Amino acid sequence: MTNGWVDMKNTDMMLIMGGNPAENHPCGFKWPVEAKRTRNAKIISVDPRFTRTSAVADLFCQIRAGTDIAFLGGVIRYAIENSRIAKDYLVNYTNAAFIVKGDFKMPADTDGVFSGFDAKSQSYDKSTWNYAGTGGGDATHPVGGSAPPAPKLPEKVEFDLSLQNPNCVFQLLRKHYSRYTPEMVERITGIPKEQFLKAAELYTSIRKDGDMKKAGTIIYAVGWTQHSFGTQIIRTAAMLQLLLGNVGRAGGGVNALRGHSNIQGATDMAGIFDNLPGYLKVPTPADTSFDSWMKRITPTSSKPAPWDSFNYWGNTPKFAASYLKALFGDAATKQNGFAFDYLPKVDRNYSWVQMWDNMYNGVVKGMLAFGMNGVAIGPDSKKNIDALKKADWLVVGEIYPDETSEFWKSPGITQDEMKQIQTTVYRLPCAGFAEKDGSFTNSARWLLWKNTALPTPGDARLDQAIVAQIFLKVRELYKKEGGKFPAPILNLTWNYSNPSSPPLAEVLKEVNGKALADLEDPATKQQIKTGQQLPGFAWLKDDGTTSCGNWIYCGSFTEAGNQTARRDPSDPSNLGLHPGWGWSWPANRRVLYNRASCDADGKPWDPTRRQVWWNESTQKWVGNDVPDFKVDSKPKDHMGPFIMNPEGVGRIFAPLGAFADGPFPEHYEPIESPIDNPLHPAQTHNPVVKRYKTPDDKYATPKDGYTVVCTTYRLTELYHYWTKNNPMNVQLVPEPFVEISAEMADEMGLRGGEKVKVSSIRGEYIAKAMVTKRIKSMMIDGKKVYQIGIPIHQGYRGIKEDEGKDARTLVNLLTPTVFDPNAYTPEFKGFLVKLERA
Amino acid sequence: MSQATLRVQKISGHAGTVPGEGTQREYTVCKLIDTTTCIGCKACEVACMEWNDLPFGETVFDNTYQTMPETRWNYWNLILFNEHVREDDGSLMWLMRKNQCMHCAEPGCLAACPADGAIVQYTNGIVDFQQANCIGCGYCITGCPFDIPKMNPKTHRVFKCTLCADRVSEGLEPACIKSCPTGCLHFGSKEDMKFLAEGRAKQLREHSNHPNAGVYDPPGVGGTGVIYVLHDATKPEIYGGLPKDPHVPWTVKLWKGPLKWLGNVAMVGGLIGLFVHYLRYGPKAREEEDINPGGKP
Amino acid sequence: MSTSEQIIPHGHVLRYTLKERLTHWVAAVAYIYLLMTGLAFWSPWLFWVAVILGGAPVSRMLHPWAGLIFFAAVWNMYVMWAPQMKHTDVDKAWWKAVRYYSTNQDDKMPPAGRYNAGQKFLFWGFFWGSLLLLLSGVVMWSPQYFAWHSLIAMRIAVLVHASAALFTIGLFLIHIYMGVFAERGALSSVIHGDVSIAFAKRYHPGWYKEIVGQSSTPRK
Secondary structure (H helix, E strand, C coil): CCCCCHHHHHCCEEEEECCCHHHHCCCCCHHHHHHHHHHCCEEEEEECCCCHHHHCCCEEEECCCCCHHHHHHHHHHHHHHCCCCCHHHHHHHEHHHEEECCCCCCCCCCCCCCCCEECCCCEECHHHCCECEECCCCCCCCCCCCCCCCCCCCCEECECCCCCCCCEHHHHHHHHHCCCCHHHHHHHHCCCHHHHHHHHHHHHHHHHHHCCCCCEEEEECHHHHCCCCHHHHHHHHHHHHHHCCCCCCCCCCEEECCCCCCHHHHHHCCCCCCEECCCEECCCCCCCCHHHHHHHHCCCCCECCCCECCCHHHHHHHHHHHHHHHHHHHHCCCCCCCCHHHCCCCCCCCCHHHHHHHHHCCCCCEEEEECCCHHHHCCCHHHHHHHHHHCCEEEEEECCCCCCCCHHHCCCCCHHHHHHCCCEEEEEEECCHHHCCEEEECCCCEEEEECCCCCCCCCCECHHHHHHHHHHHHHHHHHHHCCCCCHHHHCCCCCCCCCCCCCHHHHHHHHHCEECCCEECCCCCCEECCCCECCCHHHCCCCCCEECCCHHHCCCEECCEEHHHCECCCCCCCCCCCCCECEECCCCCCCCCHHHHECCCCCECCCCCCCEEEECCCCEEEECCCCCCCCCCCHHHCECCCCCCCCCCECCCCCHHHCCCCCCCCCCECCCCCCCCCCCCCCCECCCCCCCCCCCCCCCCHHHCCCEEEEEECCCCCCCCCHHHCHHHHHHCCCCEEEEEHHHHHHHCCCCCCEEEEECCCCEEEEEEEEECCCCCEEECCEEECEEEEECCCCCCCCHHHCCCCCCCCHHHCCCCCECCCCCCECCCCEEEEEEEC | CCCCCCCEEEECCCCCCCCCCCCCCCCCEEEEEEHHHCCCCCHHHHHHHHHCCCCCCCCCCCCCCCCCCCCECCECCEEEEEEEECCCCCCEEEEEEEECCCCECCCHHHHHCCCCCCEEEECCCCEEECCCCCCCCCHHHHHCCCCCCEEECCCCEEECCCCCHHHHCCCCCCHHHHHCCCCCEEEEEHHHHHHHHHHHHHHHHHHCCCCCCEEECCHHHCCECEEEEECCCCCHHHCCCCCCCCCCCHHHHHHHHHHHHHHHHHHHHHHHHHHHHHHHHCCCCCHHHCCCCCCCC | CCHHHHCCCCCEEECCCHHHHHHHHHHHHHHHHHHHHHHHHHCHHHHHHHHHCCCHHHHHHHHHHHHHHHHHHHHHHHHHHHHHHCCCHHHHHHHHCHHHHHCCCHHHCCCCCCCCHHHHHHHHHHHHHHHHHHHHHHHHHCCCCCCCCCHHHHHHHHHHHHHHHHHHHHHHHHHHHHHHHHCCCHHHHHHHCEEEHHHHHHHCHHHHHHHHCCCCCCCC
8 A cells, every 4th residue: 555544534535446345354444434434535436246345335336347447547538638637746746747759659559559569479569668868778779789778768858847748648648548438438347427427526526626635545455456457457546546646645545455464564575476575676597696687677767857856766786785685694795796696586487377387287396385275266276276186295384274285185086086196295284373473564564563362272383483494404405415506595594593483573673684884874973883773774785784684674673672563552643644553664654655745845735634744944854754755855856756766756657667568558358358348359358468278278258158257256254265164254154155136147037045056168166146236237338248256265175064055166266367467466357157057 | 141230220020119220320321333334244243242152053045145134042243234226316225234132211121021130221221131030931022123032942041132231331342342343333321322323414414425314213112222323214124124113012012001900900800899799699509508519428 | 430439429410520520620720820820920019929839930931831731621621511512592591681690699590501601601711712822822932943933923922812811810710709609519519520409400400400301320
């Protein structure tokens, strides 16, 4: 989240889409409700079903799963056409005025793809996706050498503050989304034009008559991410928010609701293969030294000449050097590039779906599965099960016996087949959440320490103890037997008081980082002695005098102690900042880009919600929140508030390699869709999305008889595949079900409670029908389309209390193996099925 | 459940005076349920089960998100889910109403109960069942206009929400209130809750599309210790059959009122009448006129 | 039946067979138990009765069973006596003259058979009252134990049960008064089975005529 849960109480308008927080985040949903109660804030709920969130919304639109870009694009068009945009914000804080290179072409002109598409490799040459300007090593001016260097942003960007230049970002935006008319939105999304216009009117009403006081927030979750164009949906939301001047403001922002208590933490600590902790880009085989790696991943500023840009990622070498010092200690020296050679170089895609594909194809031989139920998670559970059959070994660390550790018992496998499966499965009893300490990083980026409540039962062990003991054993083997490249293992720092079960507080201390030499801040003369914990990432050095496991967590465990364990509930500003409650990255800042909450002169847009402001007398940025800005940058210097971008401003146009599939989001259909893309029928799907080719990977079209749009989701009453092991949860939702519209049930002669079989081209799922008014049939591009929904929670491993009720099949037997090209998230929402009585 | 620190102002099936009646300065407590902010998360259901240590009960899928069709002796707090199409604009509403004992000021259960002290009303307004005194007749079930008390078929004792009298007597809020994530549940004095509820209803009338929003505190049972804010207070029935104008059922009123007096008068009158008749007319035949009626031969 | 019981004392006639007497006393004991426990549930002022009878929960538990026994006895009476309880022209005349009956001027009464019209009324009153009590009682017996339970049925049942009980209590009072206090010999007859010829002549002239025409030593 750019903002935070508590901040939602400050909002005037909420667009909740691609998420169902009332269902999945009931505790956090307190704050939207608070905004309704105390500010008369409005909720617009856009969802394939009328959900628990819709139940308390002021306006509901039923959307076809996977058409969110069309909806948001339509709202962007509406905002521009009706002048409901934040003009000053747009000009000063976004790249709306930047001029884009003349050879950039958009899908309307190039058959549904952006300029530079290579159909053979299904990828883009992104060199045209750039600003017009000079300097910075633009690809059109290669500076010698044999291979042309990767294109770079121009140092000085051409711009037009009147926003009239036909090639300025704003005009391109207007042109691109001019195609997203209410009629087109209706054809694609199935939302009747009048209903869509109501929603667009309501959401943009916060900028009625140029008023800048109000703020609107966009709240989303995996209903947006789990698409083959998920990242682009979120991009569209971010663009809309920039257009309306909502980013950086109390009650504004783009707010991702994370689906588990510590998903944010997992992401921050490099949950995805293509980054290192703190979102440092991983080295690739092309990076031959620390310096060349740094050169590639450290951006240089790119902005209109009269403006200023902080370009905070310019500090990347400090973060990377400190990270390597934390990893390898004394073995990392300036001379050896901080042991850069020890870092694995990522040569290809190692994402979730790819990993299973690799196991299926015999490349991956074994798996350590902790804290997740891989078979049930899917997508295409059958492929995952088939992959495990081929693996040599599987280690599952869990608190319950789960579907993954019993993959060989999944329905459809005969006794004879079971005997053929040679995979050795090790089941390790682990500790439950109440049995371990550590920090959770919540959706609001708050790190909150928790204590152990209960001892681990029986033979159960802490996860870190299991991992540590595996590491120690591996290190011992390397020590004894040598090996191809023992240095990274042998030199890894492991200075814990209990090496075989590292206390997590010590790990957090290590992540925070410390001074490796006496340091002094030249401006304040503040000193830090060798060995002391660092107070924040501003102290990080690229000369090896600091270590830090994750630069954005620097400041979480200082000399003052564990900041994440703080529990001061006070909130002097009454803006829900609670600066003494836990610790928020970065630098205990609660709202990101909060400089944008002020106008160009540094005065808050809304004087009643003062987050930060320019103090004329001290010539500094001060505030209730920690300013997300260079504190002494005068407003007249015109430094952009989006300090993590080399432009210093928000990107309405995302240049160059920012995204794999286009600088502006374009509506593409899900990989399985009931219609051809009305915008460009020849290019229905996201052009860069690749399909897998194993026998288990099948993709359907309506012609195959799969015409019903299916989406999957969770229920409040259950937590993933886990709580079905608890009788009380089983009592709340005793049986799996499929939500079906009353109209469709009538057509099938089906009554609520009767069993239905849902089949996709990949598998089937049997459950009872929940016939409801909350899903309706839709007219999609002139075709009547039914939509159904299935909660994901059940599986073939249950308990006594749900015996006989569970269909014993996994919902993810239905879902396709295909993923978003930017974030590698599989497309769990909006695939095609057919429905029969079971 | 016995609550030593709470005094009693009404006792079921009780002859004579009530020890606590009018002896204590005490707030009437009240639970406010704002149905317009309920998200049906069932945290209150689970909290109720956890606090009261209620055992697992078998449920079956019933074409709804609702946990079970109605409250049970071991399930006192149930959110009722109802899909409702608005008459005015045809839009869908998914109404969620937490259903439990309403803690009526004039409780029908207590009126109907024949067992001395099986149902009491504390001076703070909580209506509580004392299972130790319950005889299992089920009359309370007939007295409740909200169909709340439920009998355990094994022990033949009736159970229902206690408004967590044990917690309230210690100055805590009921478990459901504590667990509610959205703040749709509030607990406090009746006066404060009424104020809050009326304010919220006014807000809904003025700022949301709910011109008929209002507060449900039915006068037919003397007001309730659980009050609702409803989107449409003119149609409480759409919230899973919340009665529009609940009263203690006329059968119970008739039985406990006129019929009781009629019966008492008739019985006592009959006895007196027969006695007087005997005094006036005596037996039909004098002893001497009768032949030894049944003596041994 | 022992031989001694077959002997009818001189001047006596058999009025109730052993079966009839047994049935009566089963009904009587059950009814008195039902009355006492029922009254305890009726009024808080009589709740103590249930306490004496082993506690209110026990009373509540046994009351329906006693009710079944009572009804079984009543049903048996119905089978035995229903033909004799038919309304006749004599009964019509009897009711017209009931004021003489209630003022002990039995000589002015039309000649009653084995049962006079008042007794018939008592019989049918108890029969229908018991039936109502049974039906309403069954509804109240196991509230909510069955999926088909009905709250409305229960509410009506409670009312019907109380009303029917009150009605039978009225009959019961008259029955006791007549049997124990007003008609000397009646109580004895339902214990020993026989009544004096004078009793028969006085209260049931029609019946007396009938039996003198029969064997003079009817079996008990």
